[in-house]
Amino acid sequence: xxxxxxxxxxxxxxxxxxxxxxxxxxxxxxxxxxxxxxxxxxxxxxxxxxxxxxxxxxxxxxxxxxxxxxxxxxxxxxxxxxxxxxxxxxxxxxxxxxxxxxxxxxxxxxxxxxxxxxxxxxxxxxxxxxxxxxxxxxxxxxxxxxxxxxxxxxxxxxxxxxxxxxxxxxxxxxxxxxxxxxxxxxxxxxxxxxxxxxxxxxxxxxxxxxxxxxxxxxxxxxxxxxxxxxxxxxxxxxxxxxxxxxxxxxxxxxxxxxxxxxxxxxxxxxxxxxxxxxxxx
Ligand code: AMP
Ligand code: MN
Ligand code: MN
Ligand code: MN
Numbered sequence: 425x426x427x428x429x430x431x432x433x434x435x436x437x438x439x440x441x442x443x444x445x446x447x448x449x450x451x452x453x454x455x456x457x458x459x460x461x462x463x464x465x466x467x468x469x470x471x472x473x474x475x476x477x478x479x480x481x482x483x484x485x486x487x488x489x490x491x492x493x494x495x496x497x498x499x500x501x502x503x504x505x506x507x508x509x510x511x512x513x514x515x516x517x518x519x520x521x522x523x524x525x526x527x528x529x530x531x532x533x534x535x536x537x538x539x540x541x542x543x544x545x546x547x548x549x550x551x552x553x554x555x556x557x558x559x560x561x562x563x564x565x566x567x568x569x570x571x572x573x574x575x576x577x578x579x580x581x582x583x584x585x586x587x588x589x590x591x592x593x594x595x596x597x598x599x600x601x602x603x604x605x606x607x608x609x610x611x612x613x614x615x616x617x618x619x620x621x622x623x624x625x626x627x628x629x630x631x632x633x634x635x636x637x638x639x640x641x642x643x644x645x646x647x648x649x650x651x652x653x654x655x656x657x658x659x660x661x662x663x664x665x666x667x668x669x670x671x672x673x674x675x676x677x678x679x680x681x682x683x684x685x686x687x688x689x690x691x692x693x694x695x696x697x698x699x700x701x702x703x704x705x
Contacts (some may be wrong), residue, residue: 425455425456425608425705426452426453426454426455426483426670426688426690426704427454427455427456427457427505427673427690427701428449428454428457428458428674428675428677428687428688428690429457429458429460429489429491429504429508429616429672429673429674429676429700429701430458430460430491430493430618430646430649430650430672430673430674430675430676430677430689431445431457431458431459431460431674431675431676431677432459432460432461432462432493432676432677432678433445433459433461433467433471433558434467434556434557434558435462435464435466435467435557435558435559436460436462436493436558436559436561437462437558437561437563437564437678438461438466438677438679439678439680440679440680441467441470442467442468442470442471442474443461443470443471443474445457445459445471445677446471446474446475446478446486446488447474447478447690448480448680448687449486449687450478450486452486452686452687452688452689453484453688454486454595454687454688455484455485455486455487455490455656456487456489456689456701456705457471457475457486457487457488457491458486458488458489458490458491458506458508458674459471459490459491460491460492460493460506460507460508460558460674461492461493461558461560462493462494462495462504462559462561463492463493463495463521463524463525463578463666464492464521464525464558464559464702465490465492465510465512465517465518466540466558468488468490468491468512469512471488472488472490474639475487487684487705489508489509489661489701489704490508490509490511490512490607491506491508491509491510491522491613492506492507492510492517492521493505493506493507493618494506494521494524494604494607494608495506495524495598495604496598496600496601496603496604497597497598497599497601498600498601498633498636499599499629499633501623501625501633502598502623503598503601503617503618503623503633504617504618504619505601505604505605505608505615505616505618505637505642506613506615506616506617506618506644506646506672506674507607507608507611507613507614507698508569508613508614508615508616508644508672509595509612509613509614509704510611510612510613511611511612511613513643514612514628515528516607516610516611516612517607517608517610517611520599520607524599525559527597527598528559528560529554529560529563530597531597532550532553532554532560532565533550534572535562535565535586535661536549536550536553536565538670538683539585542585544574544585545572546568548572549565549568549569549572552564552568552571552572553565553568561700562586563578564581565579565581565586565679566578566582566586568671569581569585587616588624595609601636601637601640602636602639602640605637605640605641605642606640606641609641614643614644614670614700615637615640615641615642615643615644615679616633616642616643616644616645616646616672616700617633617637617642617644617645617646617669618646618653618674618676619646619649619676620633620634620645620646620650620663621652621659621660622649630663634663634667634669635667638667638669643669643670643700644664644669644670644671644700645660645663645664645667645669645670645671645672646660646671646672646673646674647656647660647661647664647671647673647693647694647697648660648671648672648673648674648677648690648691648692648693649673649674649676650674650675650677650684650685650690651676651684651685652691654691657691657694658694661693661694661696661697664697664698665696665697670697670698670699670700670702671694671697671698671699671700672695672700672701673690673691673693673699674690675687675688675689675690
């Protein structure tokens with residue numbers, strides 16, 4: 425069974441609509457797909473409808489897991505928490521996501537103001553980013569900077585302007601990790617710590633992060649993520665087993681033209697790690 429529990433649509437920084445994402449997932453032979461937009465559940469209804477429509481035409485059924493990837497802060501580090509099998513209609517969760525959206529718009533304004541101070545046309549960049557229908561992310565800002573010729577590619581935008589230690593060290597504006605986990609569990613979901621190796625933390629600090637996440641009610645950790653090599657998967661698997669956390673698997677798919685991170689080409693969850701989907705599928 426092909427399972428991908430971490431993908432984005434154009435409701436955040438992905439380039440496909442939910443319907444296009446479902447078509448791509450079906451072509452890739454995926455059986456179970458979680459849509460996990462940054463701080464938004466707005467695409468889930470469309471994704472679920474598209475999957476149903478698809479099932480009427482093809483023998484292959486595609487199960488949609490309602491999900492979200494929520495931004496949180498832990499010791500001034502920005503952390504992403506996946507909420508899987510959440511109730512997307514939860515009034516409480518939707519209220520919290522509304523404030524997250526507000527934080528994103530405010531944050532984008534301050535980011536662009538900082539860029540103006542650094543000599544870039546911040547107001548123009550802000551207008552470009554805010555013209556996008558989904559929630560504004562640093563990925564949109566990087567794309568706008570590339571399009572306007574201020575940097576040669578996304579990576580350069582992050583290295584020079586948007587990464588840690590640059591303008592975008594604004595992580596502590598996000599709500600605390602424990603609070604974000606409680607939103608997810610409050611909406612009936614399971615919290616999985618997204619891409620644990622992507623945070624710039626020492627091994628000891630990472631273990632403390634996982635400890636705090638688990639105390640807050642986190643049940644899983646993302647063991648297989650797009651672009652990970654075997655050694656990184658192994659490190660994450662060890663963490664999951666040592667902490668008694670379940671493992672999740674997800675591509676973190678954003679764009680169809682990114683050849684190194686296609687939908688549906690994911691490593692298997694290592695033996696010994698409890699699949700996070702065990703009691704759901
Ligand atoms: P935000 O949630 O607004 O902080 O934006 C984070 C998003 O930007 C991530 O989900 C990635 O899609 C993208 N991103 C983060 N770091 C990088 C990087 N170094 N290079 C390219 N894209 C990145
Ligand atoms: Mn993203
Ligand atoms: Mn992420
Ligand atoms: Mn993601």
